[in-house]
Amino acid sequence: MIDAANAIQLIFAFTAMFGIILVWPSTRFRPLSLALLMEASLMLCNFAEESGLSQQLWGETLITPIFGLGFGPALFLFTRGLVFSNKGLAFDQAIHFLPMLLVFSLAAMPQLIIALGTISLVVYLSLCWKLMRDYEQASRDRRSDAQNLTLTWLKLVLILYITAIAVDAIRQNLQTELPISILEPWYIATLLVYLGLCCFLIYKGVHQPELFDGLEQYQKEALEALDPPLDETANSLFEQINKQLLEQKLYRTPRLSLSDLSEHTGLTEKDISWAINQGGGQSFADYINRLRIDEICEEIRYNDNRSLLDLALAAGFNSKSSFNTVFKRMTGKTPSQFQKEALN
Structure with a gap:
């Protein structure tokens, strides 16, 4: 029998897959498709594990923790696609997801995988923040309307995402201490937050904000020697x-x-x-x-x-x-x- 959490997981998965179709035509938002694919896959795997379907498909092994190693790279590639006008999806980007394959051999140690996923997320989110900082500095140095090109909305999404992860980690650690009457609504609320963030990103992908296009040239000039005029x-x-x-x-x-x-x-x-x-x-x-x-x-x-x-x-x-x-x-x-x- 499907409960409320399972229903949200299925809605989430199909929303993410529909979102991939909507954002794919945009080159700069195309890397978002990777993040949406990760979310859809995670929700389907969660559904399979919680409904018992996974036992028929891949046995007792929990594979959902492995996805924690993929969200950081997906968010980083999405951010990079936004701040650089010429960065789309490329085959060589698959190397960022190699750790997901490597930890399959450690599937019997989910806590270790979760820890590795947390480290990965922190590293990649730091890289995202640096990219956004460079982007905004470049826009201020090259455009008078830089205030219209900010990525404040993306910063807010990342902050809410980090908060949701931290709150959900607390829930997981308290699963043996709290009654199901508290844990279940908590889990459903977390799923709804993730679903809301997903829908917001899809909306941004469809109704694209104005973005700055000169970060590549800005970085190129920064690497060159800035020789002052002779006279x-x-x-x-x-x-x-x-x-x-x-x-x-x-x-x-x-x-x-x-x-x-x-x-x-x-x-x-x-x-x-x-x-x-x-x-x-x-x-x-x-x-x-x-x-x-x-x-x-x-x-x-x-x-x-x-x-x-x-x-x-x-x-x-x-x-x-x-x-x-x-x-x-x-x-x-x-x-x-x-x-x-x-x-x-």
Whole structure:
């Protein structure tokens, strides 16, 4: 007889398999298919072991702990696929899952496998976090709209996933201490959390967020020697760039990128980035957005009759939410608070 947990496992498995079909057309989200396949396989194996079907198929051996060695690599490859525009699925990525095959010989020691899986997960999640940090730094250094390209949603998913794993580990360790009336709802709640995270990732794969495409070039330039121009210092070159930006109001260009500025100034992207970082002491996104905020603040002080949104759009912001976020971060006040104080 199928209980509530078994029903959720089957729903989870078929949701994940349907999700694979939905996200597969997207190259950048295609690695998510591996994570979804892992989840679907795990849920089916859980169902088989808990319903007794596994005894007819593969005997008394528990194989579900082995999946713990696969979730870390799957999440890492998914993250790498998002932050790099040219990374999809490749055959050589299968090496990340080799430990799953190697521990089959240790299937009789599930606690050891669980421990190895935990270590693997910690290592791969650390790599995921580094990739996201590099991605966000690169977007800030090359795009003025970097705040629209963040992977905050993915960070939240990873945090919730880690939390769910930790809570479920506590449940497993207390199985001999707590009554089934507590353990069963606890297990069902954990399954629902995992199912919710899975559905959210599928949603993101279908309704793709805007992503930054320049991490490969950013890393390539970081490996090269950043030789300063022969006749200019960082400060003087920055002043030259700043003067041209202010005179031509180039910062008003929505979604202004480092490559756009390179076309306008005739300087290389590398030299512009070097000048802004070293001479200006800030990232490209912070620099451009500071110019926009300064203009808006001046317009507010001169009692411009336009709405705050109109001022923001005229200054180069492409959405109300990004304008509000940047304004609060740079001034410590919301736009409406600043306007109210400036006009009093």
